[in-house]
Amino acid sequence: MSTGGDRDRAAAVREDPDVTAPWEPVSATAPTAVSASTRRPSLDDESFALVLGAFVFVGVALVAVFVFWGRELPIDGRGSLGEFTAIAGGIAAAVCFALSRLLPRRAPDPRTDPDAARYRWFDLIALSAAHGAIALLGWIGVATILDHSLVGATVFASPAVVLTAAAAALSGYLSFLSGANLSPRHLSLVLAVFLVVGIVSAMLSAADPQWWQMNLSALGMTHDISSLTFNLTLIVSGVIVTTIARFGTASLPAVTPADRRRRALVRTVFVLLGVLLACVGIFPVDRFFLIHNTVATGMAVAYAIMVIGLPWLIPTMPKVFLALGFTYVGAIIVLALLFATGIYNLTAVELIGALLIFSWLILFLRNVQTIGRVRASAHPELSAS
Incomplete structure (x- = not known):
């Protein structure tokens, strides 16, 4: 029997249908709406993503200081700034996407979709790998283009640390928001x-x-x-x-x-x-x-x-x-x-x-x-x- 709360939840989804959690799909045996109390407000997602990006920036910068110290790095190739940035960005993107999907409010509900709970970890690993690969391959592509544009150029250690940390932080920030709004x-x-x-x-x-x-x-x-x-x-x-x-x-x-x-x-x-x-x-x-x-x-x-x-x-x-x-x-x-x-x-x-x-x-x-x-x-x- 439909209740007033059910009608309110259905109205909420009709107003903003794209925010339905991916493991709470519409089906004949499942609710077609997600209550406001089970969704993270977009402002919370944005703030969390910014804080997470800041942690990624600091962590990658500390590692990069030890790796880059006293060196002049080529833009592309083995041992280059592009290679390190691509790896760091890929790891950050995969981890941050996984974190966004592991938040308790986004856990699958077996009552609404048994298949979702069954395949949750497969979906999580697959999509985390996809986001990590996007960041990895994307930064490799950027490094390749820059290397062909700035032939023979090298990067000093200090700006290299800032560049790679900023790239990893951006990758983590965008991946978290991607996971938070997945549809x-x-x-x-x-x-x-x-x-x-x-x-x-x-x-x-x-x-x-x-x-x-x-x-x-x-x-x-x-x-x-x-x-x-x-x-x-x-x-x-x-x-x-x-x-x-x-x-x-x-x-x-x-x-x-x-x-x-x-x-x-x-x-x-x-x-x-x-x-x-x-x-x-x-x-x-x-x-x-x-x-x-x-x-x-x-x-x-x-x-x-x-x-x-x-x-x-x-x-x-x-x-x-x-x-x-x-x-x-x-x-x-x-x-x-x-x-x-x-x-x-x-x-x-x-x-x-x-x-x-x-x-x-x-x-x-x-x-x-x-x-x-x-x-x-x-x-x-x-x-x-």
């Missing part, structure tokens, strides 16, 4: 930023400037930082997609057994996409040619199955989004034909195909959250206890 739409942004930062960093650090004449997977064939960056990006992205499988579909209807079966199928295909994507990075093309090409092709097939089956799997999905998915599948088929006739090279086909698939995944997350918001507004009685 399916925000997760789509995390996935997009991570992919762009990782792939661009791999391109910038590629030892062979003509890698694009072969294929995109050529970035993962060498044994330098470019190969590590590229393969790490694919592996972590695959883990993120498997996290999306549950988190991003939590707001889908699950009233009837048929609803639950359809949602389980959507999650299964997403997990398959994530596993195949991670395998593309785990098995480089130069050492595992057959396996690499098989999993890459399988990922495209799984994506096509998802798009074609979506009208049945999620009947409430907007028709415009469904049409966009079919358009993307058609575009990928056209790209494959252009490659077969020698008009496009494989790198162009892979880049455009990857852009289409991942942009579809990002838009899927945003549309799924919209469905959950509309459902919560149309059926506030589902929040009854």
